[in-house]
Each structure stands twice: as structure tokens, then as C-alpha cells.
């Protein structure tokens with residue numbers, strides 16, 4: 001099994017995306033099929049940017065097993081009040097300045113749901129949010 | 143279509159471009175980053191008014207061919223340098239996103 005954790009800092013837009021880029025390159029090196037690599041890269045990016053934009057800081061973890069891949073985003077708050085609403089396409093609490101940069105379409109979490117095989121989210125206000133996106137490597141790929 | 147031909151077609155200023163010839167597979171225009179993240183493909187020509195570091199991150203994650211800045215919008219040097227490192231071409235054009243996409247579409251570059 002292969003595990004790597006990336007700390008993600010709140011508000012750090014200049015390096016945002018670097019963890020996702022490393023994750024993508026690692027999976028490529030491990031010989032994971034291009035289709036899965038693309039999907040994990042999309043998920044990793046959206047999780048990473050949500051940690052940068054919406055959380056107080058946290059970490060992104062990649063776990064690669066012989067038959068599965070798991071991406072976990074965990075943060076130290078502020079938590080999500082209404083998870084169902086947060087998962088809705090177009091819902092965003094992003095600030096005006098962040099929207100001006102092209103974030104805040106409210107498509108990040110829907111993208112994650114769409115591009116993983118198993119999705120888990122739990123969140124507690126003032127505590128934090130945990131999101132797990134799982135991929136099965138069982139099926140014949142490409 | 144080759145990147146160099148695309149640059150000529152839209153009369154663009156090539157700010158950085160990998161030395162080996164690259165084929166443009168398709169084109170897309172959008173300034174909302176999560177949409178581009180969902181739609182991105184290798185070889186994409188992406189027309190956007192966004193010019194910050196995260197644009198390069200997305201371009202790199204999808205192995206896109208080029209970022210086209212329309213309407214004379216400039217990208218700052220650190221971002222251009224990053225694009226260069228990642229092997230992504232950056233083109234500046236005076237034309238609007240609409241005109242650029244129209245020209246590409248007419249020349250047979252398919253949508254994503």
C-alpha cells in the first residue's frame with residue numbers, strides 16, 4: 001500500500017493545485033489507467049481548492065491499494081451547516097473576491113461526486129469536514 | 143490543427159510555447175474554474191480571461207495545449223514562467239473570446 005499526506009493551507013492560492021499535481025504524477029508512475037488518473041486528479045483538485053477556500057486548513061491524503069484508491073480531505077473547520085445544500089450544483093458561499101478569480105461556481109463537490117466511485121462526507125459545525133472519495137481498480141480499464 | 147497554425151489563425155502573440163510541435167485537439171471557453179476542471183481534456187485550447195496561478199494548475203492537470211488570453215489581457219510573468227515549466231503554451235490575442243472561438247470552430251477545431 002502507498003500512502004501520502006499533503007498539508008493544505010487556507011488562502012494559499014499560489015500553491016493551490018500542487019498537491020493534486022503531485023497526486024496525478026504519482027498515480028501515473030504507479031501505472032494507473034489514464035481514465036482513473038484523470039478522475040482522481042479532478043477530485044483531488046476540487047478537494048484541495050475547497051480546503052484552501054472554505055476551510056481553516058487541513059490535509060489531503062492519497063491511499064493506493066492493489067484494488068482501490070482513496071482520497072481523503074480532512075479539515076479543522078468551520079464545518080458545513082447543510083451538507084445537502086453544499087452538494088447542490090450551483091450552491092456556493094464563496095466570497096466576491098474568490099468568485100472574481102473564477103471559483104465559486106458551486107460545481108466542485110458535484111464534480112467530486114460525479115468523478116468518483118464511492119463518496120462519503122461528514123461534517124460538524126466548528127469542528128471540521130471529512131470527505132472520502134473512493135475508486136475501485138477492479139474493472140478492466142482502457 | 144498545430145498550435146503554431148492556431149496562433150496564426152487568431153493572429154495571436156505567442157508568449158510561451160513548447161519547442162516540439164503540438165496538436166490542438168479541441169477548444170473551450172469558460173472562466174469558471176470548476177467547469178473547466180470538469181470539461182478539460184489533453185490538447186485543449188482554453189480561452190479565458192482568468193490569468194492567475196490556478197489557471198496554470200488546471201491546465202497542467204488536464205495536460206491542455208494552450209491558454210488563450212483574449213481582448214489584449216496580459217498574464218503576469220510568474221504565471222507565464224510556470225506555464226513554460228509545465229509545457230503549456232500561452233497566447234495573447236486582441237480578439238474577443240467569441241471571435242477566437244468562432245475562428246477555431248470554422249477551421250474545424252471540435253468542441254470538448
Ligand SMILES: Nc1ncnc2c1ncn2[C@@H]1O[C@H](COP(=O)(O)OP(=O)(O)OP(=O)(O)O)[C@@H](O)[C@H]1O
Nearest residue numbers: 050054055086092093103104105106107108109176
Ligand atoms: N472543506 C469545507 N469546509 C467548509 N465548507 C465547505 C468545504 N467544502 C465545501 N464547503 C461548502 O460547500 C459549498 C459548495 O462547495 P463546492 O466545491 O461545490 O463549490 P464552491 O467551492 O463554492 O465553488 P467551485 O468549487 O465551483 O469553485 C461551498 O461554497 C462551501 O460553502
Ligand SMILES: [Mg+2]
Nearest residue numbers: 049050108109
Ligand atoms: Mg469548490
